[in-house]
Amino acid sequence: MLSLSGEYCVEGKSPCCLDSETLSQGDKEYDDILELNQFDGLPYSSRFYKLLKERKELPVWRAKDEFMDSLTKGQFVVLSGFAKTGRSSQIPQWCAEFCLSVRFQHGMVVCTQIHPQQAVDLALRVADEMDINIGHEVGYTIPLETCCTSETFLRYCTDDMLLREMMSDPLLERYGVVIVDQAHQRTVATDVLLGLLKEVALQRPELRVVLLSATKPDPKQLNLFTGSALPAIHLEAPEVGEVAYSSTGDSYFCSALRLVLEIHRSKEPGDVVVFLVTMQEIDLAHGILCHEKRGLPPGLGELLPIAVHPDQPGSLPTFGEEAGQTRRVFLTSSPNEDFFWASSSINFVIDAGVEKRFVYNPRIRTNSVIIQPISSGQSECRKQLAGPTGKCFRLYPKERQLPAKIRPRIVESDITSTVLFLKRMEIAGLGHCHFIDRPDPGGLMQALEELDYLAALDNDGNLSEMGIIMSEFPLEPQMAKTVLASCEFDCVNEVVIIAAMLTAPSCFTVPAVELKPEAAQCLMKFQHPEGDHFTLINIFKAFKQCQQDEYCDEEKWCQDFFFSHSALLTADALRTELTDTLRRIELPVSAPAFGCRGNTVNIKRALLAGFFMQVARDVDGSGNYFILTHKHVAQIHPMSGYGAKSPKLGLPEWVLFHQHTFSEDNCLRTVTHITPEEFVQMTPQYFFYNLPSSESKDLLQNILSRGASQNEESKRSSSEEPQDDRTSDRCVVQ
Incomplete structure (x- = not known):
């Protein structure tokens, strides 16, 4: 008989304990005891039973009955447990069993993750545990990639992808259970999703909402759904073997690297996770450890540093390599604690205890970078990765008071x-x-x-x-407006490339110090005299040309020119998606015209249609750029074609920029030369008049007034047929 948990029993025995006598009772009885997968009707493989044994050892398994009971009786279920408790892999399977018990009449199961790679890794693991096919019964949806069919009943996806799905299915009628994982991270997408799910649940009483968190949920999260405190299931994790606090006065960076080398020299088995703060620190630590390992005695085994960036995680190496052969050192930062949920090889955790956060300042329309202590919950999550026999080194005093919760993004x-x-x-x-x-x-x-x-x-x-x-485009509003303006100005092909390159991760890799001059020389080969936006088009077109050349190794080409191969592939996929979206909503897609003068002017007009709020003027001819919207002065980033001060480009007086990094280096990034006449033509009048008073605004006002006067004179001088009002060209896409 099939139970809700998917297990069969024969005379009180589980499938794993059937003896040879039972198996030899005849063909009919053998058919009776043959256990079939409840989801696809096929016999379970031997691997299923092996993994089932491992699953039953997870801390979450002890709470299965309580969870299933709560899911059956109530609309909302909250469960908290650290990465290695099994919450992210087991709970979705049990929800699938719940939906199967009612024949999926209310829909299937979806489970959200913060990072795309986590969604993929979990889907692969769960399909393996359930003994079914990835991409069929179990699948995933992440930006630019979908691996599921109409038969999929359990799907992992990123929180932002589920939000986009709500634009066409606001009540999420495809789903009977919505699982929001990693709720403790308090990302914008997760908070908005939870806020909308409350409204959806009111209109769909049959919907089940499951909230998963590494730490005990904030009372605000519990009150969101019930109006009063909601009982939550908490999974107790075993204590870590040893926790040591820093007592040195050295910086956490130097202390962390020194600890890695000491651990490796000690020959104690196990991989290491090092939580640093910035991407630059991760890359620097990777370079230093790669250099230091060359001088280590060969008898210690190989030391393998692996950089895991928070925004560009990539695929983690397969866990479970033979102990003693290679010691991997994962260099990462917040919020990557859950990346190591499947690892049983990690035995050491080194925690700097601080993190980097971007705090947006609406007054100056840019982010400020703040280095601050992590929360106590994050500290506990990191500690748990070391396991019951591991060691956690906290590079801060034991007396330090950490914030109780992560600040909502x-x-x-x-x-x-x-x-x-x-x-x-x-x-x-x-x-x-x-x-x-x-x-x-x-x-x-x-x-x-x-x-x-x-x-x-x-x-x-x-x-x-x-x-x-x-809102149809997976872009920031300013960039979406730019793409739409490109339809008006017949430069869709080029602007879509710019949008894809700026939305995808940066295509520029960080070279070693000794290779920086060579990298700068390589970049100069692609620089366009009109600015960085045009340089991005050059890089993308060169990459596509390499792809089409059968004699060109595109990965080696990227390596030779210090470009990120994965970032360029992402940009290519995003460009295809944007073009498909334009065709779907029946907007014109113009043919390529890159290089001609008219196309250059039109690209700038399209960029100004979206980014007229991000314009600056060199006020003294020395590279001090006055930002019109808030009177702040910044410099052009050295990586820019203008920032390098190459004789080919020089310093333009007026520029449009894509990003201003205020706290890190006070630089304008991705800069293109414009004229004040182009700015006046494309800027909405009500925005222009709201600009704060400045010398730059006075110059623009004179241009605007002069243009209006010339236009009026032109009208009066025409006695036969009035000429077109050229001011009608302004803001034609507004």
């Missing part, structure tokens, strides 16, 4: 994209988002103002037709 992020999405949800009939923590009022007002400038809102504050189309 929604209160310190640019939420313009979020507001655009929520406005789209209002049209879809899901008008109310129950925020756990409300966004910063200043940030909310700035987001609404920016959407208004971009003509995404109508006079009543609702989405305009332009705003609805902008």
Whole structure:
């Protein structure tokens, strides 16, 4: 008989304990005891039973009955447990069993993750444990990649992808259970998803919502669904073997590397995870350890440093290599604690105890970088990775008071994209988002103002037709507006490349110090005299040309020119998706025309249509750029074609920039030369008049007034047929 957990029993015996006497009772009885997979009807493989034995040893297994009972009786279930408790792999399987018990009449199961790689890794692991095929019964959906079919009943996806799915299915009617994992990280997408799920649950009483967290949930998260404290299942994890605190006065960076080498020399088995702070530290530590391992005695075995970036994780190496042969050192940072959920080889954790966070300042429209202590919950998550026999080295005093919770990202992020999405949800009939923590009022007002400038809102504050189309693209609103403007100016092919290159991870790798001059020389081969946006087009086109050349090894080509092969592949896939979206909504896609003068002018007009709020002027001819919107002075980044001060480009007076990094280096990144006349032509008048007073604004006002006067004179001088009003070209896509 099939139980809810998917196990069979024969005369009180489990399938794993059937003896030879039972198996020899005849063909009919053998057919009776042959256990079939409840999800695909095929016999279980021997690997299923091996993995089942491992699964039953996970801490989460002890809470299965309690969880299934809660899922059956209530609409909301909350469970907390650290990465190695099995919450992310087992809970979705049990939810699938629950949905199967009612024949999936309310829908299938979806489980969200923060990082795409985690969604893929978990889907692969769960399909293996369930003894079914990845991409069929179990699948995943991440940006630019979908691996599932109409038969899929358990799907892993990123939280932002599920939000995008809600634009066409606001009540998530395809799903009977929605699992929100890693809720403790408090990302913007996760918080918005939880806020909308409360409204969805009110309209769909049959829907089950499961909240998974590494640490005990914040009371605000519990109160979101019930209005009162909700009983939560908490999985107790075993204590780590040893925890040591730093007592040295050295920096955490030097102490961490010294500890790695000492661990390796000790010959104690196990891999190491080192939690640093910035991407630069991770790359530097990787280079130093690669250099240091050359001088280690060969009898110690190989030391293998592996950089795991928070925003560019890539595929982690397969865990479970033979102990003693290679010691891997994973160099990572927040919020990557859950990347190592499947590892049983990690025995050492080195924790710097601080993290880097970007805090958006709506007044100057840029992020400030803050280095701050991690939360006590994060500290505990990191410690648990070492396991019951491992060691955790905390590079800070034991007396340090860590914050109790992670600060929600929604209160310190640019939420313009979020507001655009929520406005789209209002049209879809899901008008109310129950925020756990409300966004910063200043940030909310700035987001609404920016959407208004971009003509995404109508006079009543609702989405305009332009705003609805902008929300169709997986882009920031300014970039979405730029892509739409390119349809008007017949430069879609080129602008879509720019959008893809700037949305994908950076295509530039960080070379070793001794190779930086060579990398700079390589970059100069692609520099375009009009600016960095055009340089990105050159790089992408050269990459595509290499792809089409059968004699060109594209990976080696990228390595030779210090480009990231994976980033360029991502940009190529994103360009295809953007082009497909344009065709789907029946917007014109112009033919390539890169290189001609008219195309260059049109690309700049399209860029200004979206990024007119990001323009600066060199006020003294020495590279001090005055940003028009908030009177801040910054410099062009050295990696820019202008920042290098090459004789070919020089320093332009007026520039459009893609990004301003305020706290890190106070630099403008991805810069292109424009003229003040182009800026005046493309800028909405109500934005221009709201600019703070400055010498630069006075110069622009004179150009605007002179152009208006010439236009009026031209009208009066025409006695036969009035000429077209050239001012009508301004803001034609607004």
